[in-house]
Amino acid sequence: MAIENDPIASSELETIFQGLRQRVVITKFTQTVKEYVKSSNPDIILMGLTFRDKKELEFVLELRRDVITQSIPILALIPKEDPTFKSNLKALGFTDFMVKPLFKQTLLDRIQSLIEEYKFSESSKTRDNVSFVIIDREHGKVLFQCRANLKRYVFPEFKKIFTPNFLKSLQGEYVGFDIRAVPDVGKEEVEVFERVVKIFVGMDRISIIAGRHMGAFIEHAQEDERIIVFMAPTEFDDYMKVEEQRKEDLRKKSKKEKTIPAGATVTEKEQPETTPVPEVENKEVVETKKEENG
Structure with a gap:
């Protein structure tokens, strides 16, 4: 069962679930949804969140207090990464979450699991x-x-x-x-x-x-x-x-290397802008000019 108020996200879910053997009900968040959940007893609930309506979270906590629905897995579908939500996932009553936009096979695998x-x-x-x-x-x-x-x-x-x-x-x-x-x-x-x-x-x-x-x-x-x-x-x-920090450092290093133009060095890229020095063949001439200017 999927509860989604966003018409675009709801349409995407319909496309994802089209042709599956399992029966999937996609509905909006309303006051009658809870009773429907209790009567239908779904294997899983997909809950689209906006983070703008506290009633969405209250609804999930209410499901967790009901003996009929307290164990049903609830997968949150959130509009963007949110560290605060992630750290409070279990306390809010959710089993897991995914960030929109959703990819068909990834979503189906997560649901099955x-x-x-x-x-x-x-x-x-x-x-x-x-x-x-x-x-x-x-x-x-x-x-x-x-x-x-x-x-x-x-x-x-x-x-x-x-x-x-x-x-x-x-x-x-x-x-x-x-x-x-x-x-x-x-x-x-x-x-x-x-x-x-x-x-x-x-x-x-x-x-x-x-x-x-x-x-x-x-x-x-x-x-x-x-x-x-x-x-x-x-x-x-x-x-x-420690492992997450190591992976993050590797990602940053890789991203940094990709932003350096071909043929340039890190030192060249990071140098502050200065008055261009004419190209000369003898390095000592450049050093002499610097001493004179200093």
Whole structure:
């Protein structure tokens, strides 16, 4: 279900969803929408935001307070990047966000991924009210919290979670496994984790928040170049900040290099404007003139 007041954005969504097998309802933000959401019980809600009407955010918080709609994934569609919104995403009741304009395949992949996470989470709740893997997803980061014996309970769940669509949606994200609540980790569990890591194709390193199990990875891990182990979540967060800063520095450096004209050097480009000095063959002549002028 998509809620979008902007007629242009609404038309774009209609084009994106045209021809799909799934039934998609696109509607405007009205007072009757909440009751419709409760009666239709959609797999996901796409919420177009303007940041001009506080009722949009109040509506989402109201959905989160209702037992029927509290777990439905809500994907915010925002008009521009907003750091404040990003940092308060979860508190405002949203599951994830995307910035307009939307690209068809990227949007469809994100929707599919969020629906799969939601259905897996719901099925886990109905299985003796025990969830062996909790997926905590924020923009740019996905953390899998493992809460039971890895070999017996958690690894079988991974087979259900890591579908091709879900793995595709993780490209460019920081992926971590929090195993601090796992009762015991030995050589067998470490070996299986190393096999799990290999399915994340195209990603540099996968993070493990190991806590007291850190020694097991230090002793038994063979895939040192693919796994990075932390004691606590704060270390994982610090690592992400450092990596983001490193990437930002590389982007700035690349952008700077592209702006330099062909054949020019950085020094030439950055020199302040001065009175042109006639070209001469002998460098000493130029230096002599400078001394005379000084």
